[in-house]
Amino acid sequence: MVWFRPKYIFIGLFLAVAIWFSMEQTQFEFEKFKNIPNMFHFIREQFFPPNWGILGRLIEASIVTLSMAFLGTIIALIIAIPLSFMAARNTSRHPILCWFNRSMLSGLRSIPEIVFGLIFVVSLGLGPFPAVLAIMLHNIGVLGKLISELIESAEQGPQEAMKSVGATRWIAVLFSILPQIWPNVLSHFFYRFEVAIRTSLILGFIGAGGIGQQLFNHFQTFQYKSVAMDIIVIIVLVIVVDFIGGKIRERVI
Amino acid sequence: MLQVKNLNVIYPKATENALSDVNIHFQKGEFVCILGKSGAGKSTFIRCLNGLQRPTEGSVILNDKNIFQLKEEELRQVRVEMGMIFQHFNLIPRLSVMQNVLTGMFGKRPPIKNLFGIFSKEEKHLALKMIEGVDLAQHKHKRVEALSGGQKQRVAIARALLQNPKVFLGDEPVASLDPGTANRIFQLLQSIHNDYGLLTIINVHDVILAKKYATRIIALREGKVIFDDDPEKFTDEVYNEVYL
Ligand SMILES: Nc1ncnc2c1ncn2[C@@H]1O[C@H](COP(=O)(O)OP(=O)(O)OP(=O)(O)O)[C@@H](O)[C@H]1O
Ligand SMILES: [Mg+2]
Numbered sequence: 476m477v478w479f480r481p482k483y484i485f486i487g488l489f490l491a492v493a494i495w496f497s498m499e500q501t502q503f504e505f506e507k508f509k510n511i512p513n514m515f516h517f518i519r520e521q522f523f524p525p526n527w528g529i530l531g532r533l534i535e536a537s538i539v540t541l542s543m544a545f546l547g548t549i550i551a552l553i554i555a556i557p558l559s560f561m562a563a564r565n566t567s568r569h570p571i572l573c574w575f576n577r578s579m580l581s582g583l584r585s586i587p588e589i590v591f592g593l594i595f596v597v598s599l600g601l602g603p604f605p606a607v608l609a610i611m612l613h614n615i616g617v618l619g620k621l622i623s624e625l626i627e628s629a630e631q632g633p634q635e636a637m638k639s640v641g642a643t644r645w646i647a648v649l650f651s652i653l654p655q656i657w658p659n660v661l662s663h664f665f666y667r668f669e670v671a672i673r674t675s676l677i678l679g680f681i682g683a684g685g686i687g688q689q690l691f692n693h694f695q696t697f698q699y700k701s702v703a704m705d706i707i708v709i710i711v712l713v714i715v716v717d718f719i720g721g722k723i724r725e726r727v728i
Numbered sequence: 729m730l731q732v733k734n735l736n737v738i739y740p741k742a743t744e745n746a747l748s749d750v751n752i753h754f755q756k757g758e759f760v761c762i763l764g765k766s767g768a769g770k771s772t773f774i775r776c777l778n779g780l781q782r783p784t785e786g787s788v789i790l791n792d793k794n795i796f797q798l799k800e801e802e803l804r805q806v807r808v809e810m811g812m813i814f815q816h817f818n819l820i821p822r823l824s825v826m827q828n829v830l831t832g833m834f835g836k837r838p839p840i841k842n843l844f845g846i847f848s849k850e851e852k853h854l855a856l857k858m859i860e861g862v863d864l865a866q867h868k869h870k871r872v873e874a875l876s877g878g879q880k881q882r883v884a885i886a887r888a889l890l891q892n893p894k895v896f897l898g899d900e901p902v903a904s905l906d907p908g909t910a911n912r913i914f915q916l917l918q919s920i921h922n923d924y925g926l927l928t929i930i931n932v933h934d935v936i937l938a939k940k941y942a943t944r945i946i947a948l949r950e951g952k953v954i955f956d957d958d959p960e961k962f963t964d965e966v967y968n969e970v971y972l
Pocket of ligand 1: 764
């Protein structure tokens with residue numbers, strides 16, 4: 476049979492070994508699934524009813540979370556746009572400048588927010604400010620890469636037209652490329668904003684404030700009814716942002 | 729007024745010349761059509777005329793100056809004097825007809841004013857006159873995506889005219905239009921040519937259009953000029969030589 480080449484048996488064996496090895500490493504045991512009914516019991520007993528009394532405080536905390544995510548990504552966008560033009564092959568003034576910008580962007584991108592966050596929390600103190608910096612730095616790297624790729628794949632035609640009307644270099648580049656890529660830039664921005672909201676929840680765990688920190692504190696102090704309330708607010712927050720982001724994207728494109 | 733001397737273009741990694749030893753002298757008032765089959769070098773040639781393409785060898789001389797020896801700033805000023813239109817119109821998406829036409833002035837204005845879109849009353853009035861000239865006044869606030877092909881090309885013509893050019897270049901400006909629209913665009917180009925006393929140089933693949941409107945026909949084959957004369961002299965034998 477053609478579809479059972481010996482190669483496939485080797486691949487199958489290799490995968491089986493890799494799965495077994497990973498299960499050993501993570502103490503993954505099927506017996507543990509027996510405990511699932513206990514989990515439901517635990518949740519029913521400890522999480523319900525959610526603690527509605529803290530709703531007001533949680534809404535305040537969500538506004539902090541939103542602000543962290545928004546500020547971090549919008550500053551990142553403002554910084555990333557000019558950097559992307561310098562990092563794109565077709566608009567960079569010099570190959571060395573282009574290479575330098577690219578390496579810097581990929582450096583920023585490869586460091587996760589949580590690492591930046593830990594460094595800044597230790598060096599700058601607790602609170603949302605270090606989280607904003609962490610989100611900003613990582614997203615400069617991410618948006619810079621995405622936008623410079625958009626610039627490189629922009630249509631040549633309008634760029635030639637702007638050259639032939641005698642426009643100066645940067646005006647030609649801006650006018651011929653920015654209108655083409657703008658809808659995609661915004662769409663990446665909104666996506667990164669949504670990711671940043673989830674990130675700022677995690678950053679809350681290391682003391683960055685906002686609703687993530689509420690969740691972490693309630694969890695650490697076994698206040699599971701408050702944890703339930705935190706989770707409800709987080710779910711609503713993510714859904715609302717997703718909905719509003721979708722509406723704005725529709726209008727822009 | 730525009731002279732091409734010993735022009736050679738070899739693209740990187742290519743084995744054959746895209747243009748070889750092209751020598752042509754253009755006079756003010758000529759309406760020149762350039763013919764040749766696909767790959768003959770028409771686009772390469774026309775793009776050399778305003779410096780969009782740098783030749784491997786040779787010169788393009790406008791007003792006694794070789795444009796390839798100019799500094800960037802001077803080359804910009806040369807480009808202002810040469811309006812150009814393209815097969816795919818090359819308008820700026822998401823901007824209106826008016827905004828697109830106004831970009832035709834960019835070469836003559838300080839960059840900062842271009843960036844913020846600051847235009848005087850006279851400048852806007854002039855742009856409007858150009859838009860009326862190509863019969864698009866009722867569409868002036870429409871986004872260019874909403875226009876038909878013929879209308880888009882007329883926007884591009886208005887944009888190029890706003891440069892107040894002395895030379896008008898076209899790289900297959902009617903190749904993506906239907907025959908009726910193509911003919912009307914050529915009529916428009918001819919009347920502009922006469923009104924402004926231009927030198928017009930246009931690539932076409934339609935021999936009938938070329939014979940109808942040109943005052944001079946140049947034919948390229950494999951990067952060489954094989955015909956350069958009056959349209960009446962473009963006989964069936966020449967046709968065979970160019971296309972077969
Ligand atoms: N950017 C480029 N890089 C490499 N080779 C190119 C490039 N542009 C054109 N060529 C080659 O140069 C030759 C001339 O091309 P050119 O585009 O000038 O022809 P054309 O007469 O305009 O053809 P068409 O009617 O298809 O537009 C062709 O063989 C083409 O493959
Ligand atoms: Mg061509």
